[in-house]
Amino acid sequence: MISNDIARFSIEAAQPGTNMKSYDANDRGKMSCMKQLLMLALVLVFAYPAAYAQTDGHLSFEQRRQQILQFYADSVNISFSPSAPDYSRPNFNIIVAKLAAGKDVPTAIRAMDTLMANPVGNMFYIYELMGTYLFGRKSLPPGFGDKVRDNLEKTTIYRGDTENHFLQYYTGWYLAAQEWNVPRWSNGKTSEETLKDAQDYLDHWIKLTTSLGQGEFNSPTYFITYIDPLILLYQFAKDPLMKKKAEMMLEYMFADYGVEYLDGFYCGAHSRDYPYIAVNPHVAQSRIFGYLYFGHTEFRPRIREAISVIFPALSSFKVPPIIRDVATDRSQPYVSKQRKRVRFIIRYGPERTPPVYKYTYMTKYYCLGSMQGGILQPIQEHVWDVTFASRRPYNTVFALNPYRSPKELGLFFPEEPLPIYGFVAHSHGYYGDVDKWSSSSPHERTFQHLNTIIDLYDLNLNPTERWHQIDAFFPLTLNQFIVSESGWIFGRMDSAFFAYYPLQKYRLEKDTDSVQLLGGDEGSFGIGKLDEHPIDLRLKSFETANGCVLQAGSVDEYGSFDNFMRLVEKTKVTFDSKKISVTYKTINGDRLYFRYPGDRMLNGKKVVLDYPLFDSKFLHSAVNSRVLKITYKNMVRTLDFNNFTVSQDVIQ
Amino acid sequence: MIKRALLAVLLCSSMSFAQQRVYAVVHLYQTMVVGGHNPAAGIFYTTDGGSNWEHLGWSNIIAYSLTVDPGSNGKIMYLAAGNGVLKSTDGGEDWRIMTNWRETEISKLVIDPANHNVLYIATPYGVFKSTDAGWHWAKKNNGISPTQTGTTSSTFIGPILLGKKNPNHLLIGTENGIYRSTNGGDSWKMFALKGWGVRALARSEQHQNEFIAGTENGGMFISHDGGKKWDHVTQNRMDTLAVYDVTFSPNDDKIIYAGGYGTGMLKSADGGRTWTSYADGLDCTTIHSIAVDPQNTDNIYIGTIPGGVYKSTDGGKSWKYLLLNGAQIWSVSIGE
Numbered sequence: 009m010i011s012n013d014i015a016r017f018s019i020e021a022a023q024p025g026t027n028m029k030s031y032d033a034n035d036r037g038k039m040s041c042m043k044q045l046l047m048l049a050l051v052l053v054f055a056y057p058a059a060y061a062q063t064d065g066h067l068s069f070e071q072r073r074q075q076i077l078q079f080y081a082d083s084v085n086i087s088f089s090p091s092a093p094d095y096s097r098p099n100f101n102i103i104v105a106k107l108a109a110g111k112d113v114p115t116a117i118r119a120m121d122t123l124m125a126n127p128v129g130n131m132f133y134i135y136e137l138m139g140t141y142l143f144g145r146k147s148l149p150p151g152f153g154d155k156v157r158d159n160l161e162k163t164t165i166y167r168g169d170t171e172n173h174f175l176q177y178y179t180g181w182y183l184a185a186q187e188w189n190v191p192r193w194s195n196g197k198t199s200e201e202t203l204k205d206a207q208d209y210l211d212h213w214i215k216l217t218t219s220l221g222q223g224e225f226n227s228p229t230y231f232i233t234y235i236d237p238l239i240l241l242y243q244f245a246k247d248p249l250m251k252k253k254a255e256m257m258l259e260y261m262f263a264d265y266g267v268e269y270l271d272g273f274y275c276g277a278h279s280r281d282y283p284y285i286a287v288n289p290h291v292a293q294s295r296i297f298g299y300l301y302f303g304h305t306e307f308r309p310r311i312r313e314a315i316s317v318i319f320p321a322l323s324s325f326k327v328p329p330i331i332r333d334v335a336t337d338r339s340q341p342y343v344s345k346q347r348k349r350v351r352f353i354i355r356y357g358p359e360r361t362p363p364v365y366k367y368t369y370m371t372k373y374y375c376l377g378s379m380q381g382g383i384l385q386p387i388q389e390h391v392w393d394v395t396f397a398s399r400r401p402y403n404t405v406f407a408l409n410p411y412r413s414p415k416e417l418g419l420f421f422p423e424e425p426l427p428i429y430g431f432v433a434h435s436h437g438y439y440g441d442v443d444k445w446s447s448s449s450p451h452e453r454t455f456q457h458l459n460t461i462i463d464l465y466d467l468n469l470n471p472t473e474r475w476h477q478i479d480a481f482f483p484l485t486l487n488q489f490i491v492s493e494s495g496w497i498f499g500r501m502d503s504a505f506f507a508y509y510p511l512q513k514y515r516l517e518k519d520t521d522s523v524q525l526l527g528g529d530e531g532s533f534g535i536g537k538l539d540e541h542p543i544d545l546r547l548k549s550f551e552t553a554n555g556c557v558l559q560a561g562s563v564d565e566y567g568s569f570d571n572f573m574r575l576v577e578k579t580k581v582t583f584d585s586k587k588i589s590v591t592y593k594t595i596n597g598d599r600l601y602f603r604y605p606g607d608r609m610l611n612g613k614k615v616v617l618d619y620p621l622f623d624s625k626f627l628h629s630a631v632n633s634r635v636l637k638i639t640y641k642n643m644v645r646t647l648d649f650n651n652f653t654v655s656q657d658v659i660q
Numbered sequence: 661m662i663k664r665a666l667l668a669v670l671l672c673s674s675m676s677f678a679q680q681r682v683y684a685v686v687h688l689y690q691t692m693v694v695g696g697h698n699p700a701a702g703i704f705y706t707t708d709g710g711s712n713w714e715h716l717g718w719s720n721i722i723a724y725s726l727t728v729d730p731g732s733n734g735k736i737m738y739l740a741a742g743n744g745v746l747k748s749t750d751g752g753e754d755w756r757i758m759t760n761w762r763e764t765e766i767s768k769l770v771i772d773p774a775n776h777n778v779l780y781i782a783t784p785y786g787v788f789k790s791t792d793a794g795w796h797w798a799k800k801n802n803g804i805s806p807t808q809t810g811t812t813s814s815t816f817i818g819p820i821l822l823g824k825k826n827p828n829h830l831l832i833g834t835e836n837g838i839y840r841s842t843n844g845g846d847s848w849k850m851f852a853l854k855g856w857g858v859r860a861l862a863r864s865e866q867h868q869n870e871f872i873a874g875t876e877n878g879g880m881f882i883s884h885d886g887g888k889k890w891d892h893v894t895q896n897r898m899d900t901l902a903v904y905d906v907t908f909s910p911n912d913d914k915i916i917y918a919g920g921y922g923t924g925m926l927k928s929a930d931g932g933r934t935w936t937s938y939a940d941g942l943d944c945t946t947i948h949s950i951a952v953d954p955q956n957t958d959n960i961y962i963g964t965i966p967g968g969v970y971k972s973t974d975g976g977k978s979w980k981y982l983l984l985n986g987a988q989i990w991s992v993s994i995g996e
Contacts, residue, residue, distance in 0.1 A: 196756025354784035355816040
């Protein structure tokens with residue numbers, strides 16, 4: 009009973025205080041329990057949270073809009089009790105849903121008064137206040153606009169310090185300043201000055217993004233914080249040109265999302281991701297935006313911050329069909345190469361905003377995506393993963409070096425690097441935890457070609473750096489999980505497969521740390537708690553020269569899981585720990601050579617990372633061109649940000 | 661006649677003491693949550709030596725330091741903050757943001773003593789200058805831009821020192837050493853301590869050739885010859901300290917104070933040759949800012965991270981907690 013052997017191993021390994029078994033990748037023949045393939049058909053460790061996983065059926069965009077608005081207007085009773093759960097406390101998104109639906113309007117107005125009476129006074133507040141007022145004003149009593157105006161004359165607004173903060177801040181002020189001609193806002197400026205400031209920043213952001221890419225790019229978490237302000241500008245900017253700019257940027261953002269979209273999941277490498285999303289793409293905030301605009305996924309309104317979809321659902325903005333096609337046609341695999349920017353480096357770096365190179369291989373059943381590695385964003389970077397198109401939770405596999413250092417923070421934050429650590433650890437408690445599942449590391453580099461990735465680490469840390477290990481995430485929700493004596497670790501989730509080859513000895517244990525770190529609360533609505541049991545097997549490896557090779561596949565490519573494993577077993581990984589290099593011939597016959605940190609060879613030819621902003625069968629944009637071409641079949645849609653025009657043509 | 665004169669002096673002195681304001685600028689609270697309701701940050705001040713404090717201006721801001729225009733009787737103030745430069749012309753009641761998105765995370769503002777309309781600000785993106793009291797700003801990065809120096813550290817600006825005799829002669833401490841300008845910031849050249857993250861820079865009031873620099877990664881350096889040669893303070897492994905503020909005692913430049921990450925109050929009474937660390941009464945030993953009372957140099961205020969404001973009345977040997985525990989006090993200053 010091979011299955012029982014591995015099952016017993018996993019269970020034993022999870023017992024606190026027991027000795028973990030180490031699998032030495034270089035000495036596999038000594039382990040009697042690994043003399044043959046060991047297979048575990050893992051049972052789902054918890055039932056699907058059916059209460060909030062509703063299928064979309066085949067609803068139209070209009071029907072999905074109405075479904076979303078109706079859900080939030082009906083499902084939440086606003087409470088003013090201090091002991092009320094978070095989701096029912098006054099909240100601009102719920103308020104505007106109710107105002108728009110004409111449901112509980114007096115309560116919604118009282119809730120809005122409550123929020124304005126005790127304003128938070130930051131970038132989130134100003135744009136949500138303005139959005140709620142503008143979308144909901146038909147249901148607000150006469151003179152309510154004066155209250156909003158007066159509130160912003162008195163309430164000082166903190167601008168924040170990230171790209172999304174600035175967009176929200178200046179969008180909020182733009183909308184306020186165009187709405188009312190005021191001699192002095194809380195910022196001390198007139199409406200005219202404030203509008204000019206806001207427009208100046210918005211133009212700058214659009215130009216920078218379309219010239220060199222976003223710095224806070226492709227984030228399943230923060231994507232929504234760009235869409236909402238742009239929706240407000242699209243819907244309410246009185247200047248037709250600003251409205252046009254917002255519409256084009258929305259298309260740009262959704263095209264960017266669409267090319268990495270797989271059944272609702274935001275695939276590929278991410279600049280920023282919370283750990284609970286990194287391990288479970290099902291609960292990404294971006295997903296409900298995918299539901300609204302692309303369909304093709306479940307309606308899961310209770311995930312955290314999903315209520316940010318209410319502004320878009322109220323808006324008349326629609327994604328053009330060609331972008332929806334890009335997001336949903338997975339009939340043929342494709343490679344997407346992209347260039348983004350590193351968040352502004354304020355010290356310790358040779359350049360202010362060096363390029364980020366992304367490589368994504370998309371198929372019908374899975375997506376393997378990566379960026380080159382290194383510190384490209386602080387704290388929440390997600391360098392690579394394979395995401396499976398599956399309704400099973402925790403549908404991803406990836407590895408990382410859990411890392412923290414004062415220098416990492418000093419690269420991006422102006423505070424003193426040593427004491428700021430305490431503040432960051434407060435805001436992002438996982439940052440200081442060795443078991444975290446989001447991390448940027450200067451000691452990691454990747455090389456991806458199609459469905460293969462080589463992930464190398466040089467864990468030669470200085471005394472201020474932590475930690476000297478790499479961790480890999482294998483979900484317990486896999487259908488099959490096999491540790492082969494050949495050194496490969498195989499897994500299957502529905503129709504997709506992976507083979508993971510650890511380059512150094514490791515230990516594999518049922519992970520009791522993740523759940524605690526992830527916070528145990530998936531949803532703002534208190535529904536859909538993360539399981540209290542372990543969700544993954546965690547691989548840990550502590551050698552300095554380290555890494556893995558991961559080969560992904562599916563039934564489409566290799567017929568069956570058995571065949572995939574058989575083909576992978578025939579391949580050979582050669583690892584030179586002194587050079588930190590790998591030579592590998594993939595199951596497709598491509599010869600890869602990768603030497604840390606940046607020597608990449610494909611079939612004998614040097615690979616230079618020098619991608620345009622977008623390069624795939626769907627999206628094309630050259631650096632500094634400010635033109636994005638969206639192509640699908642015989643159609644091409646051109647977004648030209650030089651003159652803010654959109655054209656769509658048939659390719660002859 | 662003599663009695664009357666003495667009385668006048670005493671009255672004057674006690675009036676000035678009564679009107680003397682000590683400012684503490686709260687950067688943020690250690691418990692701050694971006695987007696949440698947080699305790700009041702920004703400017704706090706006392707006029708009674710620290711017994712009572714009041715909050716001034718914006719409470720929801722990431723603030724770094726306050727500069728009061730000398731001679732304005734405390735009316736004209738500039739707050740260096742995350743949102744940019746905020747200016748008040750009525751003693752802090754009303755404020756206006758004087759900058760736009762380009763100028764952000766301002767850590768310090770310096771006023772040209774010869775022309776109060778000329779202002780310099782330190783940012784993580786370089787130096788900006790205004791010649792019209794803050795209404796317009798120009799970036800002044802010629803010679804320090806990353807494309808010229810090969811590192812973004814050269815535009816991460818900390819201290820700005822204006823020349824005593826010629827305010828167009830400036831020194832800036834950067835994350836890549838000290839740069840010098842002799843033309844009001846129009847261009848910069850490497851001056852000293854290349855590669856060191858200079859977080860603090862002070863010059864003696866009595867001897868213009870005496871400098872001390874505090875660094876993020878190497879403790880302190882002292883120069884006695886106007887910056888040509890710098891001596892590294894190596895006593896007791898002090899060359900590994902992160903030092904955030906240094907200052908000469910106003911009336912005696914043999915006495916130097918310094919503070920940094922976990923250092924307690926470092927004091928030298930011999931011009932920087934030997935140092936003693938004092939922490940009696942300090943619950944928090946990370947000191948970010950030091951202000952010595954020029955009227956009584958035994959009175960010293962410090963801002964700590966994240967332990968609030970402390971005061972010493974014995975020249976730094978012992979300390980009394982005043983307020984704002986849990987706050988990152990980015991700067992303390994004494995003004996009108």
